[in-house]
Amino acid sequence: MKKREMYECLVVGCGMAGTVIARELAERAGKKVLVLEMSDHIGGNAYDLLSESGILVHQFGPHIFHTDNKRVFDYLSRFTQWRNYSHEVVGNIHGKLIPIPFNLNSLHLAFESSKATRIEQKLIAIYGLASKVPILDLRRQPDTELADLADFIYNNIFLYYTQKQWGLAPDEIDALVTARVPVVISYDNRYFQDTYQGIPAQTYTSLFEHMLNHPNIELQLNSDARRLLRLESGKVFFDGSPFNGTVIYSGPTDELFDCRYGRLPYRTLDFVFETHNITSYQSTGTVNYPVDQEYTRITEFKHLTGQALDGRTTIVKEYPRAYTGADSETPYYPIQNPENTTLYERYRKLSDEFPQVHLLGRLAEYKYYNMDAIVKTALELADTLIK
């Protein structure tokens, strides 16, 4: 028997989705699992490593774990300890730094004192303390002072940043995207308010290593599923031979079908890393640039990782642009709108002809998932597959 015939499950992609489901199938269902990963590393976009300068960096942009879901937190906590870290972001608005999400502290920094106090009282009376209001909702407020506030936030926090990030204005993209960063009626400067938040105490990469470290899991890096996997007439072929087991696919769904209806659009990012011979570059983990610059934000990793190192620090600048589909590029953000969702649905329907194939993850589901949300979905898929 050829070795490949031993496998009962094939998992394509070794990011959060693929790794969690591989572990579940291997451990809970006792299946022999082969994980195929196109790149030369595990962990997908959460991959982190020590750079040549000895600084721990997130190779594909800042990843901060946060969740309200106890099952998800407990699950990942089997494979890592956590460093307590609450992410804070400020926006650089013409040189002035104000907390983002825009909150009551930001209000007092942006407006003169008596106006800020009046607006603060109105916000608390209308929405209540600790509530979160998407900017597109706040813009519908009839009160003139609140309308002023909404205009200020829209123009100074969302407009240009969103144009850079998506190539579109905030009201041209799915409202859920800007609602990720609502106006927060509180004095809490944390970017996330979730119960559990932090960074793996060692590295994300070691979290993935621990999840993949199971006798039933075999990992093949540098293995491109586009060349190894073929879906035809309701059947799956792996490396030229029929494969009857379960397939979990976490790559781009259009590529599973040779992009026959056209490419699903994504945004990609160019990351520019800089190491500076100073101990600290900026006051918070991330500084957003919502009114100028071509990059959207700068993240200084030492804030996130807690790495103590004098006289040296590394930052990353993020430059968004359209994804062209070139092999050298990575699709990071699905652009969810009615047209793209319809296109995605056509591909998803094709996948229905292959009941052994399950689409899972940000790329495969064409969904703007946070890390915790994809862990939750992966665990739930495991629940349904393992009966």
Ligand code: UDP
């Ligand atoms: N956003 C913005 N200005 C900001 C921060 C966020 O306009 O200072 C908008 C922008 O459209 C962005 C979205 O809110 O794409 C979601 O931001 P988030 O920080 O959640 O993005 P991610 O960390 O996933 O890139």
